[in-house]
Amino acid sequence: MALKGLDIFKLSPKKNCKECGCPTCMAFSMKVASGAMELSKCPYFSEDALASLSEATAPPMKTIKVGTGDAEMSLGGETVLFRHEKTFVSKTRYAVAVCDCMDDAAIEERLSGAAKVDYERIGERMYAEMIYVNHGEEAKTDYVELVKKAAAVEGRVLILGVKDAELAKAALAVCKDSKPILNGADASNYEAMNAVATEAGVVLGVSGKDANEIYDTVAALEKLGNKNLVIDCGTSSVKEAYAIAVQFRRAAIKDGDRTCGYPTIVNAAVLAHGDKHMQAALASLFTMKYGSIVVVEQMDYATALPLYGLRQNIFTDPQKPMKVEPGIYPINGGDENSICLTTVDFALTYFVVSGELERSGVPCNLIINDAGGLSVLTSWAAGKFSSSSIAKFFEEQDIAGKIKNRKLVLPGKVAVLKGDLEAKMPGWEIIVGPKEAVQLVKFLKDMQG
């Protein structure tokens, strides 16, 4: 049951020292109760108070860590059902699937394909972060050898899909140091699998024939002291997997039922029955509702580009503008003699404009203004991208001292600034550029010609 601010305040140190950043202990208690702050921000709660409050103020959904080093990642830890309420915490991770029921050539193709999609979009690396290594009914190859091969793909977290405790033990012996997930516990084997996962210190995945069976197995594992779990939404049907993902998340967040508060795995590769388009649709669906890990057969660019774009939209904080650092960005080997173009620091604007400039092949300097992370027209309307702010930015950054070329291209959408800028930046030739970034290639080439 969620605690009220007053319950927390009763146990607070009542020093009103402001060290937590709140003006009073009461304000701090209210924030902790609403989930806006963590109890650990106050260093003065007594150990007894911490012990009685920590469990009750912890997020309703556990944060589970997997992987090590650069490949370490968090799953779960969500506090809301909808992104408009508050930011989601841990983005969906994607796994490509291999199985010991596949022949060697197919396995090789999948594993080498796992590293093919790897690019950056608005400062975020996009790639399949995990490999799901399944133990099938009709194995064609040695499972442990397959795990070794998958473990050799750099920077990926493994998910071992195996229900046989002895085989799981042998597989973990070759990869447990990389902190994989052992996805293999169900109502029939959870005690044995719990022993294997606990001994290896890895996260245990729990599946079942329906939501009730999964719930009972999770509760039984919690009784055994294991709360390092993820929930497998199953492969019987899309309807059942969707119901499990949504019901468990709702029960955790809305009803505070912590037995439901674990990250989830959704195997879109199996649910899609070989239909590539259906698999892409399911991966999108479960990125939104509520797959912590989505397994696909393969990650190709046709699937990745819309899918990672969707994920980035859902898992970024809508209250924080996506910005790039203001400054001079030389493009195509631009130097002090190259033409200058200026725009705002909204990340999407930067990446679209810089992409088009690169495409033009023309050496130039892209000068990014500090415009509060807003788009061109929004920042202009808010007075953050005006002739005064551009002139001031150029002066502060000493652009004229760093670049000799005196041609400056303005975004066409703020052509209205031309006259004012010419008055405020004498010596510069202000040129009105195109309204859309896509027209920059022709515009620059025409200028050169």
Ligand code: SF4
């Ligand atoms: S740091 Fe602790 S004692 Fe100080 S104001 Fe915040 S809650 Fe109160």
